[in-house]
Amino acid sequence: MRFFSDNAAPVHPAILDAIARANHVDTAYDGDALSAKLDAAFSNLFEREVAVLWVSTGTAANSLALAALAQPHQGVICHREAHIEVDECGAPGFYTGGAKLMLVDGDGAKVAPDTVTALLNSIRNDVHQVQPAALSITNATEYGLTYSPDEVAALGEMCRGRGLGFHMDGARFANAVASSSCHPADVTWRAGVDILSFGFAKNGGMNAEALVFFDPEQAKTARYHRKRAGHLLSKGRFLAAQLLAFLEGDLWLINARTANAAARIIADSADGRLLHPVEANEIFIHLTASEAASLRALGYDFYDWGEGAARLVTSWQHTAADVTPLAQAIAKL
């Protein structure tokens, strides 16, 4: 059984069904009946008017968001280990026309207001230095930590005070919300977030992510950027179908709760081994090479995480029954 990444999981059957049901003639690009329902569906979820663009990847969602918030000569503050900095091949630089990522530290890839403030205060306000225009955080973080509504609100307040836009990379937003049981609005726009990359691909989707603009006005230019980047699919109805199916009956939350519960079981077995608290569906544990080998011999696979550690990621597909034997094996190490 594989715990490499939730990316590797299959597509949820309800999503495949929704794709099959969308398979009829309709207007191309985003002129179809399903795409037309997206704004209302997400506005309902977030309890305010939003504009939503479907895109095929989280990298595209994040980059379009950053391009909406920062001009080429400006900067975007993020964590040193943020996905946009470390794992997107410089996509933010491409989409923004050369804007700079300005890095801060923080345990578990979490960003706190004081580190951002310290960075801001170190920048001279003159034309020689890149001036920051936005903050981007990841929730859940790259290490599986979550932000509480209060933590996001503290950052949001700082952003407002310093004139910064505020983006949330929610590649695992569902896991974060499922974990904290907060309302999705409380951890986003009510806390000052301007744009959310709302991920579905890691949560049972096929190729659909939602880019949510809490200020619908900001979506206008992004629509051009999306086309210009080759992300306006001609059969966009198949992306809209996935997103709508996820919202229906809260499938997005159900899937995330399943993944989180599986992670919880593994984490509870790994007391003393955890590199980070397990708050979503990622588990980072100390594991010697021989311990890793013994787990692999039992049929479990996962990434090594540097020397003496490993990363396991659970997905919507992992039931308690699936992961309990793994948990027991870890406990016995």
Next chain:
Amino acid sequence: MRFFSDNAAPVHPAILDAIARANHVDTAYDGDALSAKLDAAFSNLFEREVAVLWVSTGTAANSLALAALAQPHQGVICHREAHIEVDECGAPGFYTGGAKLMLVDGDGAKVAPDTVTALLNSIRNDVHQVQPAALSITNATEYGLTYSPDEVAALGEMCRGRGLGFHMDGARFANAVASSSCHPADVTWRAGVDILSFGFAKNGGMNAEALVFFDPEQAKTARYHRKRAGHLLSKGRFLAAQLLAFLEGDLWLINARTANAAARIIADSADGRLLHPVEANEIFIHLTASEAASLRALGYDFYDWGEGAARLVTSWQHTAADVTPLAQAIAKL
């Protein structure tokens, strides 16, 4: 019945099946077993070693191709009505970092060596003027015309002589090949084409296009560009599945032949009305407003094409039985 665009057609059932069959755990991005088969499958089709990248849209395919052939300070020659010039929101400028499209004329959006040569000869070879680095043609063209292998070869020879790369936008490559009955190799690399955007979305695909590098070396940088542009889908196996299903049993040709045959039937009914010869699956006809209204009253829909003309596009879904009544209605106008 709709003849707006082959983009609007449904996905072919065999493609949906292939997607469903691919729905199991596998390595993310393009590390999966299906993606691994692409180079061999397309190499077999083209009778030479090629490197293939899946992407989600034709705009992405075209732009990645141009970025592989032209540097930011250079230019790409294309027809004034080429899709890359007219319908991609400046995507080539984005992907190439600002390279310039240099426009030539030609009936039916076809490009001929002499117009290109005239353009080339008008450019001073100094740093003040943008120097062309590549030629891009569309086959079938935006007006449904096709290039014979000899026509492509004449352009290819000119490209070699002038040091230009050679790209073919094959959004309707299948229709072009089906129409001319040539071997796909004869109208591409054997005729000097370096990179082909091989379209499948208009031919019954869902979200998969193949970017074919006849020089596999040129694909290396393109892989980084693809990631950087947010086009490396995490579940790429679903794109690979579509492409492989298209090649199996020549589904790509079968679908294109169906669409072409439907177009032929309509074209034959519209003698004297045709703006352009019908060589693939697009029909441009003179049609007064009242004639258009009368066809629409019968349940046929299509785009007006300026004043007094219309564009109809057939797809893999249009059988002879489907289009014969339309052909008869046109004949009776």
Next chain:
Amino acid sequence: MRFFSDNAAPVHPAILDAIARANHVDTAYDGDALSAKLDAAFSNLFEREVAVLWVSTGTAANSLALAALAQPHQGVICHREAHIEVDECGAPGFYTGGAKLMLVDGDGAKVAPDTVTALLNSIRNDVHQVQPAALSITNATEYGLTYSPDEVAALGEMCRGRGLGFHMDGARFANAVASSSCHPADVTWRAGVDILSFGFAKNGGMNAEALVFFDPEQAKTARYHRKRAGHLLSKGRFLAAQLLAFLEGDLWLINARTANAAARIIADSADGRLLHPVEANEIFIHLTASEAASLRALGYDFYDWGEGAARLVTSWQHTAADVTPLAQAIAKL
């Protein structure tokens, strides 16, 4: 005697003097006492508050202006033979992040409202097509024609009506103003121009051009762009010194009048040979190869302009005495 280009002329002695007088310690970049005087000096000239940035070249001035008016996914309308299209190696594409130049025709490289309107009307207002954001004209044009205040105002009104920014490339603005005897304000901001590239290098300057923002607010981002493009010279005082010396005692107009007068003398001798009316300091004449050779044998040099024609450009340095023998030689051909 050379008539290749006003670019090739020497620097006017008063400008060299001003440079020498500026040679003392002062604050670097544009923090010096001379740079601080620019806004006031140009505001005085233009009879309204303006913001002025010095730059070293017309290409930089034009590109910074376009980047202030158009976003990367937008377009700038200009003449097919505009300097920004033909002679700047794609600089506008570089500075704007890939915006597209959208070309119109017009005799003598002049742009008229109806050709622009026709272009605008041909563009679909959707995300597939590049949407124009600005118009750029050259005054005097690349063929030495000038715009009257009314002609500019007609374009300006159209720009306002269509939401376009309006840039004037004034590489030879001095010659245009000297020729028409209008007030510089009448042919710029009073006629709707937003940003002027006010050229001095062709008029006796060394390396200084003035980028004039009639809306000072638009200069704010341009200051970052200037630095980011490497155009914020550390000893900017030497550029400011040149610009101030040009405004003092109307040296800019005096020099332009001298060049225009010289051109007039040559033009009057070339009746029947002129390709374009001579309204500034450029003369385009029909000239056979043997006629050209005979003039060159007399010591006059100039560019061939295609087959059977030539371009002569006069400068501040050409007195009536200098050019009269040339005029007589032409008359005698």
Next chain:
Amino acid sequence: MRFFSDNAAPVHPAILDAIARANHVDTAYDGDALSAKLDAAFSNLFEREVAVLWVSTGTAANSLALAALAQPHQGVICHREAHIEVDECGAPGFYTGGAKLMLVDGDGAKVAPDTVTALLNSIRNDVHQVQPAALSITNATEYGLTYSPDEVAALGEMCRGRGLGFHMDGARFANAVASSSCHPADVTWRAGVDILSFGFAKNGGMNAEALVFFDPEQAKTARYHRKRAGHLLSKGRFLAAQLLAFLEGDLWLINARTANAAARIIADSADGRLLHPVEANEIFIHLTASEAASLRALGYDFYDWGEGAARLVTSWQHTAADVTPLAQAIAKL
């Protein structure tokens, strides 16, 4: 007397003379007789064939160099406090089309092979991560330290081994060479440097820097980039004149020695106060607010450097007689 920056110093009289002597008609851009001599003059200095481009600023020189070495999807390694990272408003991102600066630490802004190697080893060789293409160091560094030929050679060897290009920002290259008494070739191409930004503006020039390509082939594309960036001045002969005048009689070294000697005198007076060894013409000293005030009361001005410290920079204009009273004042504090 001001010690803010060598940027603020006047232009050396010999340079102004050279400018005046160049004031005659010649071919525009870089087609003039003086520009034509540059390659030979610098080839002579560096004892190998080089290609040289004049530009107006160090930022332009550095950015053109980086654009020659790194593609948009790649990275350039530099010190966290390098001028290209901290003081150029993101110019490298602009010129390279979005390439990323990858930062290393090191005392006094010096880069050592082991820190670079550690960074290189932390990067996965896959398309998700930006791959480094070049290293850029500053000599003398932003803190006035110099690299010995051996130190540069160690970095150069590492670059060759890892396939990296190697750029040296020599804004104060003259001061570095004057300080170490090495041959300019020994600390550049003989040590593996590919491209040198050879600074003259801080050393008594007006607006001329030399971008030296030790592989002349790499200059070819840079010539287009220079034009495209608006840095091909129409009267380039005035830049060439400055550079040639600097090489004549080793004025560049003489000026640098003067500045270094002045710095030495100040440094010797400030024993125990120095934040960094003084190896060129920059002095960083501990200085309380009241000490700084007392020096300023004596007529000396300089930048505060954070809390309790100051930066003083000497220039070609500062004689021993000029700085001795300052040194005595510091010694007495």
